[in-house]
Amino acid sequence: MSHSAPPRDAFRLDAALDVPSEPRTRAPVPFRRVLIANRGEIAVRIQRTLRHMGIGTVAVFHRVDADAPHVAGADESVELVGDTAVAAHLDGAQIVASAVACGADAIHPGYGFLSENAGFARQVAEAGLTFIGPDADTIALMGDKISARQFAEAHGVPVAPSVMPTGDLDAFAAEAERIGFPLLIKAAAGGGGKGMSIVREAGALREAARIASSEAQRYFGDGRVYAEVYVERPRHIEVQVLGDGTGGAIHLFERECSVQRRFQKIIEEAPAARLPVALRDEICAAAVRLASAARYKNAGTVEFILGADGRFFFLEMNTRLQVEHPVTEMITGIDLVRAQLEIAAGQGLPAPQQEIVAHGHAVECRICAEAPDRGFLPATGAVRHLGVPQGPAIRFENALRQGQKITADFDPMLAKLVVAGADRGDAIDRTLSALGELAILGVETNVDYLARVLDHPAFRAGDLHTAFVSEHADSLAPRPLDAAARDRALIVAALGQRIFQTLVTDVPEPHASIGAWRN
Amino acid sequence: MTLKLKLEDGVHEVEIVARRPHLTVRIDGRLHTIADLGPAGDGSGAITFDGARLPFERIASTGTTLVRIDGRTVAVDVVDPFDEGAGPGSGRDEILAPMPGAVVHVHKAPGDPVTRGEAVLTIESMKLQTTLVAPRDGELVAVLKGEGDTFEKDEVVARLAPAEGDQ
């Protein structure tokens, strides 16, 4: 099996560089020093753009991270005090105080930690610093599922319809019918699948609701049922948006993040696989509509669920830089961190919508310390050997170093491998090749699992949905090595043993040449 | 003498058949030739395996050896056929006092299961505290000294149930 793919002429590799190479004729942003309130690969990635822009970087770290690359790579670093590293990174007051103390004029929150904490955004602003993100009210609006949903619905962004529980079966059935089919009937008090059924046509609705209700009564002592739209083989499609804070908003196309395990994405790509252009435009337009209506100011992501029938519904909006933002950068050539900084500095959007063009295809794999064969349980260990794939259009976003201990202190994501290609097939081939070259030894990772997903016929065909991993569990299980591969592994392992090497090399002549001779 | 390696739950034997003109090994009955061995230990490298270049990455310095070849990571364990070892007293039923002294702490009681190396008694002698450990996995049948009791060198202080098959 070979994953090597020759570059295709149609694809401009320079459009997919980690940071756009063409200097843009914009005024320099007014920040002199930015504190990055994060760690790991995202802190390193943000530093990279700041360095390109000539802005000083301040790292924060807990003592467990004293030797971490994000500290080593910063112009300045401040130690955070806390019982645990996570607690330290969630200590907004301490971080703001650190930023003030070291003369930073802005704070970039990265993702996770305090990035979607409205209170933190407010603290930053009150300290007279710029928060690289939306204002606290927008964060609060989008951070609450109900308010976000209502806001979306109010601005013509489709949300998944549902019928609230009621004791009146007839009224319930009538209302449920309006949602459309298929729909899912659930016990209001239920769980574990009891009292749950999928209804595909109006004729079956009443009977299903009656059965569900009586089952719910039997199991939970509560006969109330409710209905919601049943999205068959749902896909996770999200749209990268940029808003200038005055109602100006653009999208940078969509990303597909359907391949998930334990409700977390592991493979993302841009653009989405096999998405009809009209539907894509519809989804992207809805996202821009939302950002614009919210007078959104920052980079943000509007997440949708897309059914096999083409219906899509708003899930949530993430008001921060997304983990998988590099795939968008790869296809659009736009540095999203730079865009965030420029927007925060009041310099507006990087380009008008019509100038945003997508080239080729990009795939991101989240490299996690986990055991795919044991329910993706997090794994611990140490990075005793690190081999990084090299090549054009490959971004290995990481903050790893040889010898680094991998503990349960942080998220199991170790790094992201982002690879671009001329088209989806090319990008998959290149990613497989890069995964093959990627070596993280000393802690169990999902690298080989990711390769099996990418090489799966259903993945190649773009036949994706959020249950992809469980649907294909059998065919994604590792195949036993064939005898030849096993022998190769065994001999390489044997040669790693000093005792074996000695046995091979330490025999004097002429005995070594005579060999296993007996007289 | 062969090197026994465990991979994917199977045990495989790597046997050196010849060293010249190239290293020839037999693995589960199959012969392979290897050239350009490179040094043992961790890192990336490449050998010539049956005439073809075989690049690899490997960590082998301790415990499980991890090998990455053909874009796949494989864990290989060296089977130590003599895990029981020849350490002093290993495999025996009795725990003997290495020097005269007194018991300062009793960690285990008769009937307790013990694993090799697990503390059974702590003794003090010549101003030194020493922990006496189980010589092998098994069950304690007797702890013959209590806290404060004294004993002579080579006195039996605890005893394990005889291992199966022993007489």
Added chain:
Amino acid sequence: MRVIRSMIDTAGADFRRNAAHNRDLVARFRERQDAARHARPQRDLERLARQGKMRPRERIEKLLDPGTPFLELSSLAANMAYEGDSPSASSVTGIGVVSGREVMIRSDDSTVKGGAWYPLTAKKIVRALEIAMENRLPVVHLCDSAGGFLQLQSQVFPDKHMAGRIFRNQSHLSRLGVKQLALVFGHCTAGGAYIPALSDYSVIVRSTGAVFLGGPPLVRAATGEEVSVEELGGADMHTSVSGTCDYPATSEDEAIHIGREIVAQWDRPTRWNCQQETPEPPLYDPQEIYGIVPDDIKKQFDMREIIARIVDGSRFHEYQPAYGTTLICGFANIWGFKVGILANNGVLFNDSSLKGAHFIELCNQNNTPLVFLQNITGYMIGREYERRGITKDGAKMIMAQSCSRVPKFTVMCNGSFGAGNYGMCGRAFDSRLLLTWPNHQIGVMGGDQAANTLAEVKANQMRRNGGEVDAEVLERVWEDTRAAYQDQLSAYYSTSELWDDGMIDPADTRNALGIAISASLNAPLGEPGYGVFRF
């Protein structure tokens, strides 16, 4: 050096007839060797299996570095003694590589009479340790022996070169700084107990290994004490109480594993600097030796043809090619090692003796080991040759050869008769290794010659007594003498009595010599010096 151009017609009738003859000899040798190694009564093998014991050669195979050679010595020792009750003289000895170090391996064979030592067993062990001393080869003893074979104690116990010599040699090995390791798999009783005790390191297997001066029956008989084997000399007692042994092992495999680790700790000897080239195989197939050595000992053949099938690239630098032509002298490489070869191409005359003596001196001056390829009927006799001093010329050769400081190796290729055996470094002359081909014959003279000589003596006796010469009596003397000689002249008798270090397949000569020469480099060269040459 130039490549020897072979004159052999490998398609010719002579070649094919010789080859058939010699292949048959080798096949019979292999048969007898195989029987000596493996044929044992089922009862003994079952007992061994019950005890969880391996056979001696299985232990050796596990001890050796995988994929390395083992030069077994004297595999047919005692093959014509004790009515065949002591195959290989109940022991295995040989040179091999353990943990990257050249060692002498010496093993008892408890598949035969509990591994009891016959007289020839003692002789074989003493010789193995002598080889170890001469070559400074570390020794690994694999101990599993009931002790001396009591029925023959007078031939095992008392004399200078009997069993006591084993322990004397062990002591001297240690004095020379040569390491010894004993792996005690079975019993080491009586004198045998001293083998682990005199070794630098010892490993003993639990439950089967035991070391004691007197076993439980002897103890009971002597003092009435009742004691078990374990209590008296078991692994735990010796490794935790007496300190007689060093490491307990739970199995034979583990004992071997520990033994290999011990050898891996040993320093490596500084080898003296023998000239070496990159080895290359002979140009001519060594198996062709079968077609070269004639099917009748009386037929002459050119030893250069043999040399061409032993040495690297079949290259040979012949010294004095036109002088003393019945002794071929010259330089060659064997497995890369530079050697001086002396090979007989007929009876030794005055000139060939002088040439040989001179060439031996050249090799000593040049630090070049000597290889003797014997096919010798003796020094030339007769009035003319005595007048020319054949005896003093032969003496020069013996003197030069005896006092050589370089290692010597001897291969008995076809015949070794009379004083020729001495000049060509026979058994008495301290070859580091002396090997015999199956076709070889050795004696003070040939069977016919001895029969003729004794019949002649008998006839003279009858004449002196004034009687008639009784042709029938003479015939019987002739036949009896010849028959007795034939038996004792044979290579099987020679190797049975340990007059050599083993019978080998002629095609194996190159490998055997390579291993022997390599081993010899471990011992420093002696000081140069000769006695008085009679000129």
